[in-house]
Amino acid sequence: MPHDRTGPHTSGGTGSTARPEPLPPPAAGPTTLAWPADAPAHPAPVIAEDCWFLSGPTASGKSSLAVRMARLLGAEIVSVDSMAVYRGLDVGTAKPSAEDRGHVPHHLIDVVEPGEAYSVARWLAAAADAVADCRRRGRAILFVGGTPLYLRALRDGLAPLPEADAEFRQALVAEAQAHGSALLHRRLADVDPPAAARIHPHDLKRIVRGLEVAHATGKPLSEAFAARPHPLFEPRLMILDLPRATLHERIDRRVERMFAAGLVEETRAALARPGGIGPGAAQAAGYAEAIDLVAGRIDLAEAIRRTQQRTRQLAKRQLTWLRSFRNATWITA
Structure with missing residues (x-):
């Protein structure tokens, strides 16, 4: 993969990281990010x-x-x-x-x-x-x-974008839990085809946000982002x-360590807390599978396999x- 040649470059394994150039002192007065x-x-x-x-x-x-x-x-x-x-x-x-x-x-x-x-x-x-x-x-x-x-x-x-509409969002999440997120994804495709093309049918959080924006503004989310x-x-x-093979190997090992270190027990404890696990956290790779495991929908081996697969897909998108x-x-x- 090509590397930018205008700045410092670091290569090698553990212990071979080059020291970055010293950080310039801050300019006099505030240096804002212009939010x-x-x-x-x-x-x-x-x-x-x-x-x-x-x-x-x-x-x-x-x-x-x-x-x-x-x-x-x-x-x-x-x-x-x-x-x-x-x-x-x-x-x-x-x-x-x-x-x-x-x-x-x-x-x-x-x-x-x-x-x-x-x-x-x-x-x-x-x-x-x-x-x-x-x-x-x-x-x-x-x-x-x-x-x-x-x-x-x-x-x-x-x-x-408009603020979240908690009541409308809860209704959509309940509908997805009853009928699957693919149903909401098809609905999003009807009102905002460009957004639906970018959003995975299982990405409930972004699907719900797209429908929420269309509902609140009468305009598609893709238009707002434009x-x-x-x-x-x-x-x-x-x-x-x-290298991709190295990254995939590290992902697979990390997922195995997570389940061995108590991911399922941590998920069970979080579900028992007031408020449980909301849709933002519940769809994350690892927690979604642990929730299915706790509910008896899949076994441990399948939870690990799915988490590894989804995490590799996440890395590719990143x-x-x-x-x-x-x-x-x-x-x-």
Whole structure:
């Protein structure tokens, strides 16, 4: 895979990571990210000198490298992971260890209960707060994670979408539970064919959001995204890359370790908590299969097999999206 030649490049296995270039000192006065609420419509993309981004597919080793990078850069880590926000869902989300979090402060981990809805808009607002907090204390920021929707919102801003309609959403989720998400996907295809073409028939969260936007605005979700503002800043982005066979092997081993480490027991405990596990967390690879296992719909071997397959598919989607970034530095892990 080609690598960007304009920035530092790191290669090799464990212990051979090159030291990144020193972080430039912050400019005098505040250096803002020009968040969407107060940004001009078509600003020239700029590099935020005190912000770095480390991404890559799931199981590529982002967390361990991030801690080393953060210590070198004098940075704090802001999680860009839609599953790491849930308290008590630890085994299946591969959160940074307590030791790593002790070495470097981490933001946006363990912020809501598993049954609570958590939107990209809410994450973006919290990320802006974390950036402001770090800057007040003279700390750099290292964004780490692989959730494409969050990364895109951070880079491009958010399309003007309505707030979630809890009652309408609950009705759709109940309908999907009774008749399957494919039924709602066909309905989305009727009102918004471009969105339906991009969204997998089993991706209930995004299907429901598409139907919700069409219901609230009378316009398709794809039209709203077409109105997304131009990029607000150009991220200093580093992306971990592994050979596909190596990545798949790491994914399979990680999934086996997750189930051996108590993923099913963790899921059972979360289901028993007030609010249970909401649709956002329940559809995640690993937890969806553990829920089916707890309910007696599949056995352990099938749960592991399905989780491995879905996680490999997730990694493929992440890499496809990450390749759309220009001027990224690809790091061979």
